[in-house]
Amino acid sequence: MRTLYHNASVFSRTEYDSKDADTCLLVEDESIIYVGSEQDAPASDKQVNLAGRRVLPGFIDGHMHLLLFGSSLSKISLAGCTSLSEIQSTIRDAATSRSPTTYPRLFCSGWMHSMTDGQALASDLDDLDPHGRPIFIDAKDLHSAWCNTAALTDLGIDKSTPTPAGGDIARDNDGNPTGLLSESAAVTIVWPHVARVATTNEKKEYVKDAIRAYNAAGYTGMVEMATDENIFETARQLREQEPESFSIRLAMHWLITPAASEEEVLAQVDRAIELHEKYNKETSSDFRIAGIKVICDGVVDACTAALLEPYTAGLSNTASTASPAPLWEEGILRKVVQRADGARLQVALHAIGDAAVALAINTLETVEPRPGSQSRRHRIEHLELTSPSDASRLASLGITASIQPVHADPAILRAWPRLLGPERVRRAFAYREFAEAGANVAIGTDAPTAPHSALRNLYTATTRRSAREPECQETVNEGFKLSLVQAISAATRNAAYSCFADDVTGALEVGKKADFVVLDMQWNENKLLEARVVKTYFQGRCVFAESES
Numbered sequence: 001m002r003t004l005y006h007n008a009s010v011f012s013r014t015e016y017d018s019k020d021a022d023t024c025l026l027v028e029d030e031s032i033i034y035v036g037s038e039q040d041a042p043a044s045d046k047q048v049n050l051a052g053r054r055v056l057p058g059f060i061d062g063h064m065h066l067l068l069f070g071s072s073l074s075k076i077s078l079a080g081c082t083s084l085s086e087i088q089s090t091i092r093d094a095a096t097s098r099s100p101t102t103y104p105r106l107f108c109s110g111w112m113h114s115m116t117d118g119q120a121l122a123s124d125l126d127d128l129d130p131h132g133r134p135i136f137i138d139a140k141d142l143h144s145a146w147c148n149t150a151a152l153t154d155l156g157i158d159k160s161t162p163t164p165a166g167g168d169i170a171r172d173n174d175g176n177p178t179g180l181l182s183e184s185a186a187v188t189i190v191w192p193h194v195a196r197v198a199t200t201n202e203k204k205e206y207v208k209d210a211i212r213a214y215n216a217a218g219y220t221g222m223v224e225m226a227t228d229e230n231i232f233e234t235a236r237q238l239r240e241q242e243p244e245s246f247s248i249r250l251a252m253h254w255l256i257t258p259a260a261s262e263e264e265v266l267a268q269v270d271r272a273i274e275l276h277e278k279y280n281k282e283t284s285s286d287f288r289i290a291g292i293k294v295i296c297d298g299v300v301d302a303c304t305a306a307l308l309e310p311y312t313a314g315l316s317n318t319a320s321t322a323s324p325a326p327l328w329e330e331g332i333l334r335k336v337v338q339r340a341d342g343a344r345l346q347v348a349l350h351a352i353g354d355a356a357v358a359l360a361i362n363t364l365e366t367v368e369p370r371p372g373s374q375s376r377r378h379r380i381e382h383l384e385l386t387s388p389s390d391a392s393r394l395a396s397l398g399i400t401a402s403i404q405p406v407h408a409d410p411a412i413l414r415a416w417p418r419l420l421g422p423e424r425v426r427r428a429f430a431y432r433e434f435a436e437a438g439a440n441v442a443i444g445t446d447a448p449t450a451p452h453s454a455l456r457n458l459y460t461a462t463t464r465r466s467a468r469e470p471e472c473q474e475t476v477n478e479g480f481k482l483s484l485v486q487a488i489s490a491a492t493r494n495a496a497y498s499c500f501a502d503d504v505t506g507a508l509e510v511g512k513k514a515d516f517v518v519l520d521m522q523w524n525e526n527k528l529l530e531a532r533v534v535k536t537y538f539q540g541r542c543v544f545a546e547s548e549s
């Protein structure tokens, strides 16, 4: 079956010119067999008139969290709140509308430390729900969780619970937990618990919801950036039982967490290697373990990002301004990276502060470049505060700069000038430096820490303005913005390259799979928030169509 998609403006080349673009795309079964003008197009069985709309390669989210995103779709959103009292009233309202039989626990998302002046006390949440249910609140950046007393009990956390390595359980003077769990305490205690208490069917629904939402936003690919047994098994089962609902290419990075001994850490890498042997590019190209993920520091907003110089202010007036050290000691991190690399796994290192970025680059330098053989395409996630020399090092070592422009939204960075000082703030989100140095720049959203919309993400990448508060004229380091073509390429071709999917997808070229999105979109970065996804095709099959009317 050959289908000709015509009367379109096809983004088929990086030197795309909206006035002189290819106008049609011929798809045979799952693949693109022709891109060009209508008069030269080979014969087709069916024609689809795209009414002059724009056709881009299907978006690939270079960094996202599949199960968390899926479950977030049903969480109580605190994103619009600005104070503790607003948070309390939002939860109180939601609690009355959610019956305890359907919702035995209340899950909330989108809280930022700045909304509550860095405070996160169980006691502030304890009287909100007449049913006394456990309340779990994810920080917007997912690096910490705020729990009420019932949730702490549900987690089994009390005075005697040891603080996990690389994390913190906030306590009072007597050692009793007060409600906040951060870094590895959130990642290794709260996340797995929340995932565990959901049933397998609920979790499969979360994944299905996530894929549906992604297809509707124009995506045909995603890189899952903190995979564990639970996520892997849920996704594997869904794909096996309902293959038609799995309309997305999924590459996963296995999360390696700090542990008490080196053996325990390396055993996690071995598990990733074992799964990769079974689910790799050759054996399972659209559902595979691409590599590992290691979180090297926290986030600026919680003052947990590792900086070369101290913060200029603490979270509260009394807090220390000292920067924490990276979460991994160099020696063990190097062993982790080398073991993964030796087994042909890609390494993704989360590094936000300039000290963590330096550690990440130095560590990856011990394995890349490999003389005479192919790059492993290791990657660094976030790169929010970098030193001027980092860009060229990323490029020369073949390290992908995996960036999330939604995190550069001016509306969520209002605490940064105070925490970092004016000099360093000017260095934040130096995307253009990475691109100009020649590094592979791949765009992701880090959903659900930020909205998953590709178009919103591209808007902030290209304008450095807020998609949250579009009326706001503020920009963040506008000089580091990407051009529209650069940004679209980073969200398609480069994101595909970042996970070794570029031979199959990420571009509208003969021989590639027919993964594409039809958009009602003006070719103007300032108008991206008005653009709409009309249809999404995955391997030639329409997996999303905007409803008429």
Ligand SMILES: [Zn+2]
Residues within 6 Å of the ligand: 063, 064, 065, 225, 446
């Ligand atoms: Zn992430």
